[in-house]
Amino acid sequence: KAQVAQMKGDLAQASAKTDQVAQIGMVIVVAAVVLAALFALLIINSITRPLVKALGVAREVAAGNLEANIEVDDSEVGQLMAPLAKMQATLKDFEAAQQEMTRQHDAGMLDFTLPVNQLEGAYRAMAQSINTLVQSHIAVKMKVVDVVQAYAHGNFEVQMDRLPGQKARVTEAMDTVQSAMKTAADAAVFNQRIRLSLDSLPVCVTVSNAEALLVHATPPAKDLLKLFGGSTFDADTFYGNKLSSLFKDPADAAKFDQAVRSGETVDMEIQGRKLRLLARPVHDASGTAIGRITQWIDRTDEIASEQEVSRIVSAAANGDLSGRVSLDGKTGFFGVLSAAMNQLIDTSEGVITDTAKALDALSQGDLTYRITRDYQGVFGQVKESANTTADKLTAIVEEIHAAADALTGAANQVSATAQSLSQAASEQAASVEETTASIDVMSASINQNSDNAKVTDGMATKTNKEAEDGGAAVSQTVVAMKQI
Incomplete structure (x- = not known):
């Protein structure tokens, strides 16, 4: 019994030691597993962290951020980052070349191209394609410039190239410009002919636009306008101003503006000269008023001649045939009229004088007198x-x-x-x-x-x-x- 009890006691002790060993073993196993897991996590982190970083840099580069920092070292991940860093450098150089190309073109250097020889592979092909595309657009622009320059020199026979696709709009636009400029050139030639013809006539004519601003005056009109602005008045520098601003009397200015608007004939006296203004509106084909044309007639000499003739005719009606119209300074119609009036008075005076002499001779009993003229x-x-x-x-x-x-x-x-x-x-x-x-x-x-x-x-x-x-x-x- 004592031995059995002892054996049970030893068995209990052995069982307790076994449990203790088992517990220690479990602790060791758990500790080993935890350590292994920690070690594995460290290894994974050491591998994935550079990869995540490289992936982030790649995403930055893909998003257009070429300033992202790419670390290159001798590790496998560092070696993996080296091509990415080279790609980043190539893209930065490509971007810098494009910016330089933009700057050069903005500065007018249209023949500047991307440096194709400094690029490799697809980047070289991309640069060549960009150069070809840019030069194609520049060629179209230069053709437009050449055509417009030809139009500017009056050569309207030059036509724009027949461009394909959406570029055809450029051709259509240039054809429209050609037609419009030909029409404008024909109109300009016609207007120039009219202006030169008008300037060659001895008439005082001014032309104003729809806003009543002076745009043209014939040479005689420029001389006449000096009555308003003085002997140093320059009508060419007055273009773009209203003629009514030359009138010192507000009443005359208002009368002139009214005549220009209504087309009435207005007589006025300026600086001792008697002027008649014949103003007429100018309308386009649709009837819209586009300007005014005014003829300035200096009637001072005409009125003086009329008064002189009236005075002499009145005197002749009262029996005084001694008066004659002065021919000084009279030309054209008034010169002919004055000479004819003097001839008429001379003839009338001669007839009446001869008749009076004949009657006087008869009254004196002299029947031998005859009119011989x-x-x-x-x-x-x-x-x-x-x-x-x-x-x-x-x-x-x-x-x-x-x-x-x-x-x-x-x-x-x-x-x-x-x-x-x-x-x-x-x-x-x-x-x-x-x-x-x-x-x-x-x-x-x-x-x-x-x-x-x-x-x-x-x-x-x-x-x-x-x-x-x-x-x-x-x-x-x-x-x-x-x-x-």
Whole structure:
């Protein structure tokens, strides 16, 4: 029993030691597992941490951040990072080359290209493609420049290349520009022709735009505008301003603006010159007002000539034919008019003076005066009437003289007959036959005296009628001269 008890005691001790050993073994196993796990974790971290870092750098580079720091060493991961670092350096160089290309092109160096020889592989191909693309676009631009330059020199026959795809819009745009510039050039040539033609005329014309700003003035108009701005006024530098600003009197400025807007004819006096303004609006094909054209007519000399002619005509109507229109400084229409007026007055004065002299000569009994100067038309008729009147009066006077001579002869015959009768009466006693014969002679003489008396009466009647005709002709001459 004691041995059994001892054995049980030893067995219990052995079992306790076994449990203790087992516990220690478990602790050792657990500790070994934990250590192994820690070691494995350290190994994994040592491998994955560089890989994660490399992956992060790759993501940064892929996102465009070429400034990410890539560490390169002799480890396997470091060797893995070396190509990534080279790729980063290549991309940075590629980016720098693109930025330099942009800067050079912005500076006008359009022939600058990416340095293809400094790149390798796909990067070289990419750079070459970019250079080709850029040069293609530059070629299109330079072609546009060449075409526009040709248009600028007036050569509108040059056409833009027929470009494909969306580039065709450039061709279409340049074709539109070509058409518009050809139309504008034709219009410019036409307008230049009109402007030069207008400037070659001796007329004062100004042209304003829709805002009433002066855009052109003919040379005579530039001289006329010096009345407003003084002798040093330069119309060319005044372009872009309103003409109404030249008027010192606000009323004149308002009248001018109203005339320009309405197209009315306005007369005004500026610096002693009498001006007439004929303003007209200018409309385009759609009827929109695009400007104004104004003709400035200096009527100072015209009005002075009108007044001078009116004064001379009024004086001539009152019988004063001594006035003449001055020809100084008059040309063209007024020169011809003044010369013709003077010629008319000279002719009228000559006709009236000659007629007055003829009538004065008649009143003095001088029937020999005749108008000898040549006249035309009604003046010629007056001359002929006056001369005819003098001729008829001369003939009448001559006939009167002849009739008087005839009367004297008849009286002498009557006296002779009376003497014959007296002699016959004294001799009557001598012979009856002789008396009878004497009576017969006396009867014949009486009949002859009667006939002579009748002739004398007819001549007197004729003389009276011719005198009346001469008086009527003189009256007609006086009336005609009054009408003249």
